Amino acid sequence: MPETDNRPLPRRRPCCWTLLVIGVLAFLFLLAATAALYRAGRWLLVQDPLQKAAAIAVLSGRMPLRAEEAAALYRDGWAPQVWITHAPEPGRELQILGIDFVGEDFYSVRVLLRLGVPADAIRVLPSGAVNTAAELDLLAKQLEQSGGRSLIVVTSKSHTRRVRTLWRMLAKPGQSLIVRPAADDPFDPAHWWRTSGDALEVVRELLGLANAWAGLPLHARQ
Numbered sequence: 001m002p003e004t005d006n007r008p009l010p011r012r013r014p015c016c017w018t019l020l021v022i023g024v025l026a027f028l029f030l031l032a033a034t035a036a037l038y039r040a041g042r043w044l045l046v047q048d049p050l051q052k053a054a055a056i057a058v059l060s061g062r063m064p065l066r067a068e069e070a071a072a073l074y075r076d077g078w079a080p081q082v083w084i085t086h087a088p089e090p091g092r093e094l095q096i097l098g099i100d101f102v103g104e105d106f107y108s109v110r111v112l113l114r115l116g117v118p119a120d121a122i123r124v125l126p127s128g129a130v131n132t133a134a135e136l137d138l139l140a141k142q143l144e145q146s147g148g149r150s151l152i153v154v155t156s157k158s159h160t161r162r163v164r165t166l167w168r169m170l171a172k173p174g175q176s177l178i179v180r181p182a183a184d185d186p187f188d189p190a191h192w193w194r195t196s197g198d199a200l201e202v203v204r205e206l207l208g209l210a211n212a213w214a215g216l217p218l219h220a221r222q
Contacts, residue, residue: 041189048178054148055081067108069182071115085135150176157181158201
């Protein structure tokens with residue numbers, strides 16, 4: 001009988017066409033990812049057409065830009081009230097240390113008053129909210145209690161898409177949102193990668209949107 005050759009068969013090397021296809025697909029993926037990042041700043045910026053609403057809400061942060069925009073909207077007659085949210089930090093930590101803290105909402109009120117909003121049209125919402133989702137949940141409840149159906153929310157340019165996304169998750173049935181960016185916000189959506197501040201905003205908003213799309217599994221520290 002002839003002897004059997006038990007040597008293992010040599011492995012086939014990948015065909016050059018297979019390697020070429022993989023290389024082309026990797027290049028196209030990289031190109032698409034680069035194009036998406038290039039347009040990320042523009043994509044994050046959204047705004048809705050103005051219409052009459054029950055109130056104009058100023059989210060915490062970026063003081064005084066958001067309060068200034070809210071004052072302009074009030075003077076133009078888009079809503080009869082301005083609502084202000086406020087975060088519990090760092091006031092809570094300072095209170096533990098026995099240090100008095102004047103919160104951002106105090107200065108936002110002062111900005112509104114200086115820019116022509118009467119005191120009886122300004123309302124500081126009663127409870128602090130630790131993040132944007134908590135702020136919008138509070139606003140939806142306040143809107144329901146007031147009997148209103150629509151709300152103008154003023155925020156920063158890069159923050160507008162996340163606000164709209166969260167509102168759709170948290171709003172009560174029949175409530176509508178008009179999201180407006182602060183006109184004087186220096187964020188440059190077309191060239192966000194040129195400054196560290198704009199780049200950090202884009203990264204933070206993309207991560208925040210990912211958390212929202214996942215159902216908010218990550219919560220703010222209480």
